[in-house]
Amino acid sequence: MARIELKGISKSFGAQRALRDLDLVVEDGEFFVLLGRTGAGKTTTLRVIAGLEKPDTGSVAIGNRDVGGWTAAERDVALVLQQYSLYPRLTVRGNLEFPLRSRVRNFSEEEIAARVQKAAQTLQITHLLDRKVERLSGGEMQRVSIGRAIVRQPSVFLMDEPLSALDAKLRESLRVELKKLHSDLGATFLFVTHDQVEAMSMGDKIGVLQQGRLVQVGTPADIYERPLNTFVARSVGSPPMNLIDGQLSGGMAEIGACRLPVRAAAGAGQAVTFGVRPENVVLESGAPGEARIFDIEDQGVIKVLSMDMGETRLHVTVPAGTHVARDEVVRFGWKPERVLTFDPQTGVNLALA
């Protein structure tokens, strides 16, 4: 059992508060992704769980046991980092065996060989076992460093941006592999990233971190469709959700001179920030909205339009076959059931408040 529970964790580095009263629960066997920008506290959270950093306040429990006084080695967690930090002089096999040869563990040679073999099979690096690490590609090195974590058979894997240094094609395939590895091992995964695509595509749950605080925890669908506030709303999805200031009046969004239907409570002229994702805006002749095309990005499968509606710039994704020109004036509507409303002051999602 490896449920992770953080309660009231705060941590400062000098005057800088990295974590503020952080509560976090990762259930046993869950793939949990912490999503945040640089400096949000993602890595510090990982290091606190790993025992590499001591929190100023709060408690850390792994498998329902308080591990606050335990050393990193005693916590039975494996850490995979963006930098591979393999031993360059050793072969792949040597690197995989290394953590098992530690004196405190006392594994037999048969046990070591069996574990290395199994890890290599899982990661499909059996053919590389006798190769020197320095002769591997980036993706292979990252597999070896994951392998070095697996051989110890820990119950918790902590991963700090392990895919960020790899090229796009490799990242795509390792995303799928990591998910498969997670379901094969049944271990608890806590994965840290700034990349919303990684968070959305891999996580059973996503936790969105902002300035040392956990803003929202939910499934990818929760985070994408029911964000608690505008910060969460804009932290997933590309291009990000459009936020448009206007008034909510009699079931209509009033934005400048145009009126668009919404599903939110009727409203009587209160100021509201409307949130709509680019794929939920629709170009249609005769639709109530009007905007001028500022830019067109052809991404092959879709086109991303930037268009100006008065002072507001909107992003819209349309099918690749759509023909529009720069500076053309177009009419648009949106899918009323997909439009969110936020408090313009606090940014809170009014439907969830």
Add this chain to the structure above:
Amino acid sequence: MARIELRSIQKFFGAVQVLKDVNLTIEDGEFVVMLGQSGCGKTTTLRAIAGLETVSSGTISIDGREVQDLRAADRDIAFVFQSFSLYPHMTVYENIAFPLRAVGMSQDQREAAVREVAKVLGIERLLNRKPSALSGGDMQRVAIGRALVRRPKALLMDEPIGALDAKLREQMRAEIKRLHIARNSTSVYVTHDQIEAMSLADRIVVMHGGLLQQVGAPEEVYNRPANLFVAQFVGSPVMNVSGVAIEGGAGAAVLSFGQGAGIPVAGGHVGHIPGGKAVKLGIRPEAVLLRHEPGEGFVETTTTNVEPLGSHEIVDVRLGETTLRARVEPGFVADGQRVWVGLDPQRAHFFDGETGLALRRTA
């Protein structure tokens, strides 16, 4: 105004040949993006045009005049780098005006030129600031302003927005494109980011191993890749590529993926492919079709992975010995569920299994 022509350009660094016979014509007013991985030769090509790098052989001409032996300063070309390299002790105004110091211009003319370029870039309010008080995006705007103020014949940019965060990059892309349209200057832009290339370019030049792989408009590179490298470099997720055997004749053929899994296609779609050759099928995720019930041309399978991305989902299915990724609507199918998979033969690409070259229909 500048038409740039590269003829048989070769470049060696010691024994390493980084450019192997590069031939390219960039039309006046065109926005060309050179796309490739690090080490493919794209930056070397750009630096050769600028005169920051000599070439081992071949000619470079600008508006018909050979310039390969001219110094960078004599080519009338401006260059923008990823690192902004502004003068920290000068204001924004002084930074932008700097290239004009050697030009015979009156004080008034100089000021007019700086203000005009600042207006185009939307940085008029920053003219009195020092670079240290600017955001990353504004610094790069100033760097572009400094490059443009002389009205150079061509503007060369080397990953100019690669160091900015994702949101700012998106915004700067649109601005750079608008600026290009407003100024109509010949622009050559280097990047490793295929989305940047797709969204900015009139034409994309895909480079790999010091060779041009394909030169074409974004939709052409996306829809008619010349070879496997281009096919898999442009597009996200990556185009599915799988070895296939083509069985049957002109009337109706079957694409066989091994282990008895085959998808029937009308013979017309594969009639141009020579028999007895190793062939690879390339098909983009949006051309892999999934449905919930059997149908002609569809094969039963099970989903092995689902990536929910919010606006759409990427679903993996097994087909014989291969895994295909499909792009579907959100919530279409769950992991481990039974589905039927088919292919849109109009959007199927075939490549020579040995050379990787596209096997095109002669039409």
